[in-house]
Amino acid sequence: AQSVAQPEDQVNVAEGNPLTVKCTYSVSGNPYLFWYVQYPNRGLQFLLKYITGDNLVKGSYGFEAEFNKSQTSFHLKKPSALVSDSALYFCAVRDTNAGKSTFGDGTTLTVKP
Amino acid sequence: DVKVTQSSRYLVKRTGEKVFLECVQDMDHENMFWYRQDPGLGLRLIYFSYDVKMKEKGDIPEGYSVSREKKERFSLILESASTNQTSMYLCASSFSTHADTQYFGPGTRLTVL
Numbered sequence: 001a002q003s004v005a006q007p008e009d010q011v012n013v014a015e016g017n018p019l020t021v022k023c024t025y026s027v028s029g030n031p032y033l034f035w036y037v038q039y040p041n042r043g044l045q046f047l048l049k050y051i052t053g054d055n056l057v058k059g060s061y062g063f064e065a066e067f068n069k070s071q072t073s074f075h076l077k078k079p080s081a082l083v084s085d086s087a088l089y090f091c092a093v094r095d096t097n098a099g100k101s102t103f104g105d106g107t108t109l110t111v112k113p
Numbered sequence: 114d115v116k117v118t119q120s121s122r123y124l125v126k127r128t129g130e131k132v133f134l135e136c137v138q139d140m141d142h143e144n145m146f147w148y149r150q151d152p153g154l155g156l157r158l159i160y161f162s163y164d165v166k167m168k169e170k171g172d173i174p175e176g177y178s179v180s181r182e183k184k185e186r187f188s189l190i191l192e193s194a195s196t197n198q199t200s201m202y203l204c205a206s207s208f209s210t211h212a213d214t215q216y217f218g219p220g221t222r223l224t225v226l
Contacts, residue, residue: 009153034214034215036215036217042219043117043203043217043218043219043220044156044203044205044215044217045217046214046215046216049214090155090156099161099163099169100146100158100161100169100171101158101215102158103148103155103156103157104155105153105154105155106155106156
C-alpha cells in the first residue's frame with residue numbers, strides 16, 4: 001500500500017522569505033514522487049518529480065524539492081517566495097510496483113506582500 | 114503543449130439524472146484518469162484506463178462508470194446522480210504508467226440538486 005501526508009493545511013509566508021511545504025510518504029517499494037500546483041480556478045500543473053538519481057530536484061518557477069529516504073520525505077522549497085506563488089500544492093507518490101499515484105490532501109500556500 | 118479538455122466547466126443536474134463528463138487529450142497518451150477533488154480530501158482516483166477499452170477501478174469507483182472507446186477520449190458516467198456526487202471532477206492523462214507526469218484538464222464543477 002502507498003500513502004502520502006501533507007501535515008499542514010495552510011502555510012503562510014511573507015514575500016521574499018523562504019518557503020517550505022512538507023510532504024511525507026509511505027511505500028512498500030521505491031517511490032516516484034511528484035509535486036503539482038493548482039492556481040485558483042485552474043487545473044493542476046506539474047512542478048517537479050523525483051524518479052532516481054540526485055536527491056535534490058529542481059522544477060518550474062524556481063521550486064525545488066529534496067528526496068530524503070531515511071525520513072521518507074519530499075519537501076517542496078523555494079528560496080524567495082513571490083505573491084504569485086500563492087496556490088494549492090499537492091504532493092503525490094507512486095510505488096514503482098503500483099499502477100496509480102496517490103495524492104495528498106493539499107496545502108494552501110499564501111504569500112503576503 | 115499537451116492539452117486536456119473537459120466538456121463543461123460548470124454543470125448542474127438533478128438527483129437521479131444520468132450524467133456524462135467528457136475528457137479529450139491531444140497527445141496520444143496511453144493513460145487517462147478521472148479524479149474528484151473535495152476540500153480537505155485532496156484528489157481521489159475514481160477510475161483510470163491504460164488502453165482503449167481497458168479500465169481499472171480507483172479508490173472510489175462506487176456510483177461511477179467509465180468508457181474509453183477511442184484513445185483520446187475518456188468519459189465518466191454517473192448512472193443516477195446523487196447529491197453526494199457534487200464535486201469538482203478532474204481528468205488527467207499521461208504517456209505511460211511509470212513515473213510519468215500527469216497532465217490535467219481545467220475541471221468540471223458538478224452540482225447535483
